[in-house]
Amino acid sequence: MTIDDLGLGIKLSGQAGWNQTEADWRRFIELEPEGCFVGELNGRSVGTTTTCVFRKTAWIAMVLVDVNARHKGVGTTLLKHSIEYLKSRQVRTIRLDATSLGRPIYEKLGFVPDYELARFEGRATEARESVTVVAAAPELFAEIIEFDKRTTGRERAKMLGRLFEEFPENVRIVRRAGKIEGFITMRPGANAVQIGPCTATGEAGPALFCDALDRCAAKPVFVDIPLDNTEAVKVAESNELAVQRTLTRMSWGRKPVDNPQSSWASSGAEKG
Ligand SMILES: CC(C)(COP(=O)(O)OP(=O)(O)OC[C@H]1O[C@@H](n2cnc3c(N)ncnc32)[C@H](O)[C@@H]1OP(=O)(O)O)[C@@H](O)C(=O)NCCC(=O)NCCS
Structure with a gap:
């Protein structure tokens, strides 16, 4: 292609x-x-x-x-x-997010399920959190990518770097005592703003999530959340987002390192 x-x-x-x-x-x-x-x-x-x-x-x-x-x-x-x-x-490892139509084909080729995600959708409303979220200066992008790797155990610098470069104004962080505790970004979609990826600690996650909803005020939004992150699911539900469909994250080959509890939003069924 x-x-x-x-x-x-x-x-x-x-x-x-x-x-x-x-x-x-x-x-x-x-x-x-x-x-x-x-x-x-x-x-x-x-x-x-x-x-x-x-x-x-x-x-x-x-x-x-x-x-x-x-x-x-x-x-x-x-x-x-x-x-x-x-x-x-x-x-050594191939990963993907499968829809119900795709899953049987992947299983026949040797992919196994790792965990479930749900795509939440809704209209963003104003949400408030006490932890302070600020715009990330481009000089911090490398540090954010390093934080993502350390926290999730995943290597996805190539994709994050490209997303930050395309939408620098959308990158927000929580940073305390000079240390990054979480980040979030978003991008326009054909049907709704895709919120994510968001990697964060338990305290920074809700603040980043609510800040993103605030910035989307009244627009339709999609956000893909690993169901293992029960706190993120609660934040989505308390902001009246509803599950549109579920996706199965699958892998082939060596079992991947991952920490879905630290993921408050995936990048959107595309690259983790
Ligand atoms: C998922 C998708 C890509 C499958 O594409 P496809 O070209 O129909 O896939 P295949 O033809 O290889 O396989 C589909 C089925 O047809 C069967 N099949 C394959 N060749 C066949 C043939 N010559 N005659 C009859 N059946 C055949 C396969 O065994 C498979 O059966 P199963 O669903 O029971 O496992 C397609 O349905 C699609 O685009 N869906 C929407 C997007 C989507 O959900 N994509 C997956 C993202 S994870």
Whole structure:
């Protein structure tokens, strides 16, 4: 898949009712130019998948097949091709967030469930918290990425760096005594503002979450929360967000290091 295939990507994510914009597709392709693929059926482009390599761990996303071309093996072929590509990159763990339609295909290819996430949706209302949240100066971005790695155990610097660069004004932090205790960001989507990723301590998480809702005042929002973070679920529910659907985070290969309790919002079913 190249930038010339952006139209196909936008068509397929729109058809599935997903939230990605042209900027999201562009980011997928630019972060892994050799690792995004188009599936063809009888010479027609009908499917997509993207990958993103973070050293020994990689993510697969945007597994989409045109409704008129499903159940013909295109999705499985795209997946197999992506796994081969990632093996050639010496990846040991492959991760993804599966919808109920995707999960059976992934299971057949050896993916196992790690935990569940729920996509909450709603209209943002004003919310107040006592912990102080401030805008993050770009000089702090590297420190935030280091905090994310230390706290979640996950390596996703490439994706976080790109999101911060694209939307520097959206990055907020809680910082006390010179130490970062959490961050949150957000970006526009086709249907709603996607809030996340947000990694934070138990005290900073609610403040960052409420600050993000405040900044979205009255706009539709989506936020994907690991159900293991029961405090984050409570904050979403107390702000009248409701579960739209659930996703299963799955992995292939070596079991991933992860700490879902520290994640108050994932990046949005795409790269953890
Ligand atoms: C999930 C999705 C990508 C699957 O694509 P697909 O091309 O239909 O996938 P496949 O054809 O490889 O497999 C689908 C089913 O068809 C079956 N199948 C494959 N080739 C077949 C053939 N030639 N004849 C009949 N059935 C076939 C598969 O065994 C599979 O069955 P199962 O659902 O019981 O496991 C597609 O449904 C989609 O785009 N959904 C919306 C977006 C989405 O949810 N994506 C997943 C994100 S995690």
